[in-house]
Amino acid sequence: MIKSVKLRNWKSYEESILYIDSLMIVIGANSSGKSNAVDALIFLSRIAGGAGIFQAIGGDVSLSALRGGMDWVCRKGTNSFTLEVVMEYEENDYEYVITVETGTARALVTEEKLNLCGRNQRLFYTNLQDRELLSIPTYFYTGKPGKRQNFDLNRNTSILYQSKTLQLRNKETANIISELAKQLSGIFVLDPTPNHMRDYAALAEKLSSDGSNIAGVLAALNDEQREKVQKKLTSYLRKIPEKDIEDVWTERIGKFNTDAMLYCKEAWQENDECIVDARGMSDGTLRFLAIMTALLTNEANRLIVIEEVDNGLHPSRAKILLNMLKELGNEKKADVLITTHNPALLDAAGTSMIPFITVAHRDDRGQSHLKLLEDIRELPKMISTGNIGDLVTNGKIESALTREEQ
Numbered sequence: 134m135i136k137s138v139k140l141r142n143w144k145s146y147e148e149s150i151l152y153i154d155s156l157m158i159v160i161g162a163n164s165s166g167k168s169n170a171v172d173a174l175i176f177l178s179r180i181a182g183g184a185g186i187f188q189a190i191g192g193d194v195s196l197s198a199l200r201g202g203m204d205w206v207c208r209k210g211t212n213s214f215t216l217e218v219v220m221e222y223e224e225n226d227y228e229y230v231i232t233v234e235t236g237t238a239r240a241l242v243t244e245e246k247l248n249l250c251g252r253n254q255r256l257f258y259t260n261l262q263d264r265e266l267l268s269i270p271t272y273f274y275t276g277k278p279g280k281r282q283n284f285d286l287n288r289n290t291s292i293l294y295q296s297k298t299l300q301l302r303n304k305e306t307a308n309i310i311s312e313l314a315k316q317l318s319g320i321f322v323l324d325p326t327p328n329h330m331r332d333y334a335a336l337a338e339k340l341s342s343d344g345s346n347i348a349g350v351l352a353a354l355n356d357e358q359r360e361k362v363q364k365k366l367t368s369y370l371r372k373i374p375e376k377d378i379e380d381v382w383t384e385r386i387g388k389f390n391t392d393a394m395l396y397c398k399e400a401w402q403e404n405d406e407c408i409v410d411a412r413g414m415s416d417g418t419l420r421f422l423a424i425m426t427a428l429l430t431n432e433a434n435r436l437i438v439i440e441e442v443d444n445g446l447h448p449s450r451a452k453i454l455l456n457m458l459k460e461l462g463n464e465k466k467a468d469v470l471i472t473t474h475n476p477a478l479l480d481a482a483g484t485s486m487i488p489f490i491t492v493a494h495r496d497d498r499g500q501s502h503l504k505l506l507e508d509i510r511e512l513p514k515m516i517s518t519g520n521i522g523d524l525v526t527n528g529k530i531e532s533a534l535t536r537e538e539q
């Protein structure tokens with residue numbers, strides 16, 4: 134699994150590490166850099182999945198641009214960024230580094246390498262002498278001293294992605310490259326948008342990042358899986374609204390059965406049931422359903438990122454949401470990273486979650502920093518005066534971080 138991502142000259146970050154765990158909560162004021170950190174995960178997922186570097190940032194016909202596109206991807210005043218990923222695989226840690234240089238109409242790899250941590254063994258690395266070249270000489274470890282394998286690769290696509298199709302002599306190297314590409318391309322970032330979820334949706338295997346095809350994804354499951362998933366959705370969802378939701382399901386529609394609609398059954402009074410389709414469902418209900426569907430239908434052992442996870446959810450339901458994330462995440466052996474502004478969610482998390490809370494914060498030069506809450510020196514003193522939610526509401530965590538920087 135991915136353990137951390139270091140961001141260097143990425144958007145508002147000069148240098149900072151985003152740690153990932155089974156459940157990591159990222160908090161911070163508006164504009165502190167939460168979504169900028171999430172954007173780095175989107176970028177990595179795109180380039181590991183084969184998108185060109187330029188397209189991964191600027192977008193193309195099938196891909197939306199990263200927020201800010203080419204103009205805002207490097208930290209202001211710089212024209213290159215570096216991302217460093219640490220992945221744990223079969224009890225070893227591997228470090229993957231990619232540096233990209235951007236120009237007016239281009240974004241190219243200037244360095245990329247994959248090392249086995251600890252022993253500093255290089256599985257592949259690039260060595261660029263001439264920055265004007267469009268190809269990049271890349272060297273792969275073969276296991277035999279002095280016998281590297283060399284390839285000239287394209288600078289507009291990640292070396293990681295290109296390596297998957299090469300005939301590498303060292304099977305272990307090929308295996309680790311394939312695992313890393315799988316982990317990174319499998320990162321799923323969900324930003325559920327209820328208004329996009331109200332329409333009929335075409336059958337689909339994968340949930341889209343706005344959750345718009347939720348009905349299509351559920352309807353495309355085989356009968357047994359769909360039954361299981363819908364049962365789970367119902368069991369969690371019934372705890373959310375004021376009154377009971379008895380059932381959640383999808384139905385295929387249209388002459389060719391290629392589209393689907395989402396329904397739920399509300400029970401207000403005995404013998405008085407009301408069926409509601411997605412068009413009539415509340416924003417919070419749809420967001421909650423999209424989050425659960427992402428967890429239940431995504432591949433196992435992957436990282437799922439949910440932006441503003443509790444948007445539209447009543448504070449009294451924060452605990453239910455957290456429990457759901459923990460339980461479904463565990464079932465899928467997924468890592469879950471969420472961003473939030475909500476003090477109620479932090480209070481629901483309680484002190485046992487302190488090691489799994491990251492605070493995004495801008496210093497007085499405007500650089501973003503990510504700091505684990507437990508690493509804030511004044512935390513023990515602050516906790517004795519109030520719970521985490523209060524500390525956030527009163528801006529005490531930010532004040533402590535500012536004092537630490539002085």
Ligand SMILES: Nc1ncnc2c1ncn2[C@@H]1O[C@H](COP(=O)(O)OP(=O)(O)OP(=O)(O)O)[C@@H](O)[C@H]1O
Pocket residue numbers: 143144145146161162163164165166167168169170201204205206207208209493
């Ligand atoms: N290339 C860049 N260089 C410097 N700063 C940047 C760059 N790109 C974005 N920023 C800064 O990042 C800020 C936005 O950060 P981000 O979107 O991550 O905030 P957030 O923590 O997600 O906030 P919210 O809670 O409002 O969603 C902008 O206000 C801008 O100042």
Ligand SMILES: [Mg+2]
Pocket residue numbers: 167168169
């Ligand atoms: Mg944001």
